[in-house]
Amino acid sequence: MNRFARLISVTLCALMLISLAACGSTDANTGGTTPPVNDTEEIVAFEGQETPTHSSKDSLIMGYTREPDTIAPGGDSKTNAQMVVAILHDTIVGKDPADQSVIVPSISDTWDFSEDGTEITFHIRDDIKFHDGTALTVEDVLFSLDYATKQGLNSSGASILKSWEDIGDNKIKVTLAYPYKPILQILATPGFSIISKATYEKSQAEGKNFGMMENGTGPYKLISWTTGDRMVLEANNSWHRGAPAIKKVEIRLLSDETSGGLMIENGEIDFFIGMNSADRPRFLANDSLEVINAPSAGTYIVTMNLKEGPFADNLALREAVAYAINRQDMLDGGMNGVGEVTPGPITPGYFGFVEGFEPYPYDPEMAKAKLAEAGYPNGIDVSFKTASDSWYSNPAQIVVEQLRQVGIRCKLEIMERAPYLKEVQEDMNYEMCYYMTWGDFPDADPVMWGKFHSETIGKQMQNFAGVDNPEVDALLLKARTSIDDNERKALYAQLAEMNKENVWYLMILTTYNSMVINKDLKGVEPIPAGYYNPAFYYWE
Amino acid sequence: MIRINANIDKKSGGIIKRRSQLASIWFRFRKNKMAFLGLIMFLILVVIAFAAPLVLDYERDIISQNISQRFLGPSSQHIFGTDQFGRDIFKRILWGSRLSMFVGLGVVGISLGGGTIIGSLSGYYEGSVLDNVLMRFCDMFLAIPGTLLAIALVSGFGNSIPNLMLALGISTMPKMSRIVRASVLSIKNQEFVEAAISCGTSDFRIMFRHIIPNAVGPMIVEGTLSVARSIISIASMSFIGLGVQPPNPEWGAMLSEAKAQMINYPYLVYAPGIAIVLTVMSLTLIGDGLRDALDPKMKN
Numbered sequence: 001m002n003r004f005a006r007l008i009s010v011t012l013c014a015l016m017l018i019s020l021a022a023c024g025s026t027d028a029n030t031g032g033t034t035p036p037v038n039d040t041e042e043i044v045a046f047e048g049q050e051t052p053t054h055s056s057k058d059s060l061i062m063g064y065t066r067e068p069d070t071i072a073p074g075g076d077s078k079t080n081a082q083m084v085v086a087i088l089h090d091t092i093v094g095k096d097p098a099d100q101s102v103i104v105p106s107i108s109d110t111w112d113f114s115e116d117g118t119e120i121t122f123h124i125r126d127d128i129k130f131h132d133g134t135a136l137t138v139e140d141v142l143f144s145l146d147y148a149t150k151q152g153l154n155s156s157g158a159s160i161l162k163s164w165e166d167i168g169d170n171k172i173k174v175t176l177a178y179p180y181k182p183i184l185q186i187l188a189t190p191g192f193s194i195i196s197k198a199t200y201e202k203s204q205a206e207g208k209n210f211g212m213m214e215n216g217t218g219p220y221k222l223i224s225w226t227t228g229d230r231m232v233l234e235a236n237n238s239w240h241r242g243a244p245a246i247k248k249v250e251i252r253l254l255s256d257e258t259s260g261g262l263m264i265e266n267g268e269i270d271f272f273i274g275m276n277s278a279d280r281p282r283f284l285a286n287d288s289l290e291v292i293n294a295p296s297a298g299t300y301i302v303t304m305n306l307k308e309g310p311f312a313d314n315l316a317l318r319e320a321v322a323y324a325i326n327r328q329d330m331l332d333g334g335m336n337g338v339g340e341v342t343p344g345p346i347t348p349g350y351f352g353f354v355e356g357f358e359p360y361p362y363d364p365e366m367a368k369a370k371l372a373e374a375g376y377p378n379g380i381d382v383s384f385k386t387a388s389d390s391w392y393s394n395p396a397q398i399v400v401e402q403l404r405q406v407g408i409r410c411k412l413e414i415m416e417r418a419p420y421l422k423e424v425q426e427d428m429n430y431e432m433c434y435y436m437t438w439g440d441f442p443d444a445d446p447v448m449w450g451k452f453h454s455e456t457i458g459k460q461m462q463n464f465a466g467v468d469n470p471e472v473d474a475l476l477l478k479a480r481t482s483i484d485d486n487e488r489k490a491l492y493a494q495l496a497e498m499n500k501e502n503v504w505y506l507m508i509l510t511t512y513n514s515m516v517i518n519k520d521l522k523g524v525e526p527i528p529a530g531y532y533n534p535a536f537y538y539w540e
Numbered sequence: 541m542i543r544i545n546a547n548i549d550k551k552s553g554g555i556i557k558r559r560s561q562l563a564s565i566w567f568r569f570r571k572n573k574m575a576f577l578g579l580i581m582f583l584i585l586v587v588i589a590f591a592a593p594l595v596l597d598y599e600r601d602i603i604s605q606n607i608s609q610r611f612l613g614p615s616s617q618h619i620f621g622t623d624q625f626g627r628d629i630f631k632r633i634l635w636g637s638r639l640s641m642f643v644g645l646g647v648v649g650i651s652l653g654g655g656t657i658i659g660s661l662s663g664y665y666e667g668s669v670l671d672n673v674l675m676r677f678c679d680m681f682l683a684i685p686g687t688l689l690a691i692a693l694v695s696g697f698g699n700s701i702p703n704l705m706l707a708l709g710i711s712t713m714p715k716m717s718r719i720v721r722a723s724v725l726s727i728k729n730q731e732f733v734e735a736a737i738s739c740g741t742s743d744f745r746i747m748f749r750h751i752i753p754n755a756v757g758p759m760i761v762e763g764t765l766s767v768a769r770s771i772i773s774i775a776s777m778s779f780i781g782l783g784v785q786p787p788n789p790e791w792g793a794m795l796s797e798a799k800a801q802m803i804n805y806p807y808l809v810y811a812p813g814i815a816i817v818l819t820v821m822s823l824t825l826i827g828d829g830l831r832d833a834l835d836p837k838m839k840n
Contacts, residue, residue, distance in 0.1 A: 256799070256800075257800060258799060258800055258802065258803065261803070262803070276800050278800060278801050278804055279803065279804070281804075282803070282804065329605075329607040332607050332610075333605065333607040333610060333624065333625055333626070388781050390800050393786070394624065397605075397625065397786050397787060398605060398607070398625060400787070401603060401604070401605045401625070401787065404599075404603075412785055412786060412787070413699070413785070414781060414785060414786070416781075
C-alpha cells in the first residue's frame with residue numbers, strides 16, 4: 001500500500017513537471033510568433049501615416065472611469081451615463097455639435113411656437129427607424145415624453161411640460177404650463193431621449209431590465225456590454241444626420257483615473273474622460289495628446305440640512321460655516337487648481353451670472369464669533385458626508401479641516417456614490433455634505449429651479465438642502481416665465497442675494513470638464529455638459 | 541504546573557544547570573538572529589507608537605493642513621516630504637504606527653480571546669453536541685474568504701475603528717479556534733490532566749489552569765503572525781475606503797490617498813509602503829522565531 005502511494009506520488013510529480021514543461025514550450029511558441037504580428041501592425045500604422053489627410057482608421061476607443069448603471073434615459077445622473085444615452089438615442093430636436101446653444105432638427109424636422117409661446121407643434125419625420133428596424137411613430141414620441149417626465153432627474157423640465165398629444169398628419173402638440181423659451185434646450189437633453197414603446201412594453205412583459213435593453217434611433221447601436229469591462233458600439237449607417245465616420249466605438253470601463261491616464265499616454269485608448277487633475281500638466285506637455293477644456297460644467301457646493309439637525313433654524317451657525325470657508329485653498333488643494341472659485345449660485349458663463357457678486361469673506365475670527373452667537377461657544381460636532389471620488393473627497397477633507405480650525409468638528413463620512421445619492425439627496429439624511437450640481441444648458445433657470453424650488457425637494461441632484469420658501473418659489477416662477485432678459489437678470493440677482501443672506505447653499509468652485517484625446521482625432525468640440533458624441537469625430 | 545528542563549550548558553563546563561522553560565525559550569529565540577532582528581524592529585515601533593503623542597500634537601502636527609506647502613519633496617525639514625494637503629508625511633507615518641499597532645493588537649486580542657474559549661470548549665468536550673455546533677459554525681465562517689467577510693461585516697456594522705477591529709477579529713477567530721482545539725486535544729489525554737480529573741477538579745479549572753497554559757505555544761505563534769496579517773488587512777481595508785477614515789493617518793489610507801498622485805510624486809507611496817513592509821516583516825520574523833523556540837522537539 002505504501003509503495004503504491006509512493007508510486008502514485010512520483011507519477012503525479014512527473015506529470016506536473018511534464019505539464020509545466022509543456023506550458024513553457026507553448027509560451028515560448030507564442031512568444032516566438034508575437035514579434036511578426038507586431039511588425040505587420042507597425043507597417044499598417046506606417047502606411048496609414050503616409051496618407052496624411054484621410055486615415056483609414058475608423059474605430060475609436062474611449063475610456064470612462066465610471067460605469068453607467070443603466071442606459072435608460074433619465075435613469076442615471078452620471079455624466080458618463082447620460083453621454084452613452086445621448087450616443088445611442090436621438091431627442092426631438094438636436095444640438096449643433098459645434099455650438100451647443102444652437103438647436104438643430106432631429107426626430108422633428110420643423111416646429112412652430114404658438115403666438116403666446118405656450119404651445120409647440122412638432123412635425124415628426126416618418127423615415128426614421130429604430131435600431132431593430134421598426135419605424136419610429138408619433139406614438140413612440142408621445143410615450144417617450146410620458147416616460148421622461150416620470151424620471152426624477154428630469155423633474156425641473158417636467159414641471160414645465162403640461163401635456164402632449166397627437167394632432168394627426170405626423171404632428172404632435174406640446175403644451176407648456178407657461179411660456180418658456182429654453183424648452184427646446186430641455187427637450188434636447190439626453191434625459192428626454194426618444195425610446196421605442198414596443199421595446200419598453202416587451203421588457204415589462206418579459207420582466208427584463210429596460211435599462212440594459214437598447215433600441216434607440218441614435219448614431220450608434222449597442223453591440224455588447226460586459227459589466228466592468230467594456231461596451232462595444234457600432235455605427236448606425238442609416239442615421240438621419242449622416243453616417244458616422246467612426247464605425248466602431250469601444251468604451252472601456254476603467255477602474256480609476258490614474259490607470260486611465262497611463263492608458264492614454266501609452267496609446268491604448270484614444271479618448272479619456274474623467275482625468276485626474278494632477279495628471280493634467282503631464283498631458284499638456286505630451287505632443288501626441290490634446291487636452292480639451294469645457295468650462296463651467298458643475299458647481300461644487302457645501303450644503304447644510306435646512307430641514308432637520310443643528311443647521312435648521314440656526315442662521316448664525318450657518319453664517320459661521322460661511323465665514324470659515326476658504327474657497328481658493330479648496331480649489332488649489334482639492335482640485336489641483338483646475339477650475340475657478342464660484343461666489344454665487346449661478347455658474348460663471350451661464351445666463352444670470354451676477355458680475356461682482358461677493359460671497360462671505362474667509363474670516364475665521366468672525367466664524368468663531370458667529371459660532372458663539374449660535375449657542376456653541378465650545379464648538380459643535382457634526383457629520384459631514386461626501387462621495388468617495390477624489391474630486392469630492394479631497395476638497396471635502398480641506399473644508400472639514402477649515403471648519404475644525406474654528407471649532408466646527410466634522411466627522412467625515414466618505415460614501416460610495418449610489419448610497420450617497422440615496423441617503424443624502426433623496427432621503428436628506430445628513431447634517432452637512434459636499435457635492436456637485438450642474439445645468440444641462442447655460443441658463444440660470446435649471447440651476448436655480450432645481451436647487452431652490454420647494455417642489456424639487458428630495459429629488460435626485462436637486463433641492464437637497466431643503467429650501468422651502470414661498471417667496472423664493474414665486475420669484476423663481478417669475479424669472480422662469482419672464483421674457484425680459486433684464487428683468488430675469490434682476491430676479492436672479494435678488495435670489496442670489498437671498499441665498500447669501502440665508503446661507504442656504506455655499507457655492508465653492510466650478511471645475512473644468514476637461515478630457516484628453518489623441519491629437520489625431522478631429523471634430524471634438526468642448527461641451528460644458530460633457531455629453532460627447534463620437535458621431536461627429538473623424539481621424540486625421 | 542511548571543515543567544522543568546534539565547540542560548547541560550557547555551559554556552559552564554558541563555555542570556548540570558536547571559533552566560526554566562521561559563529561559564530556555566528565550567535562549568533558543570536569541571540564537572535565531574533574524575528573529576532577534578525582528579524583535580528589535582518591533583520594539584522600536586512600539587517605542588515610536590508610545591512616544592508619538594509625547595512629541596507630536598494630533599491637531600497641530602498630524603491633521604493640520606497647509607495648502608501652500610503641498611507636494612514638497614523629501615528635505616531636511618520634511619524627511620519624507622509633504623502630501624497633497626501640505627501635511628508632513630514623516631509625522632503622519634509615526635502617528636500611523638499607533639493606529640496599526642492598536643488595531644492589529646486589538647484584532648488579535650478579539651480573535652485570541654474568542655478563539656481560546658471556542659477552541660478549548662470544543663476540544664475538551666470533543667465529540668459532544670457543543671463541539672459539533674461550534675466547529676460547524678467555524679467551518680461556515682472559514683468557507684468565506686476573510687477579507688470578504690470583514691468587508692461584509694464593516695458594511696453591516698458601519699464604518700468605525702472599533703467595528704473594523706471587531707470585523708477583522710471575527711473573521712480570524714475560526715482559524716484561531718481550530719488551532720486551540722487541536723492543542724487542547726493533544727493535551728487533554730496526558731497524565732497530569734487525568735490526575736486532575738481523579739482529584740475531582742472542576743472542568744473549568746482543568747481547562748483554564750491545566751490545559752490552556754500548556755497549549756499557549758501555538759497560540760502565541762499564531763497570534764504574532766496574525767498581528768502581521770491584521771496590519772495588512774487594516775491597510776487593505778483602508779485602501780479600499782472601508783477602514784480608517786481620513787484625516788486619520790492610517791498607512792493603508794495614506795497609500796490610497798497617494799495613489800492618484802503616484803506617477804507625479806512617487807515619494808508619497810514609499811514611506812507608508814515601507815512602514816507596512818517593515819512592521820509586517822518584523823512580526824513575521826518574530827513569529828517564525830517563536831515557532832522554532834517553542835517547539836519542544838528543538839534542542840538547545
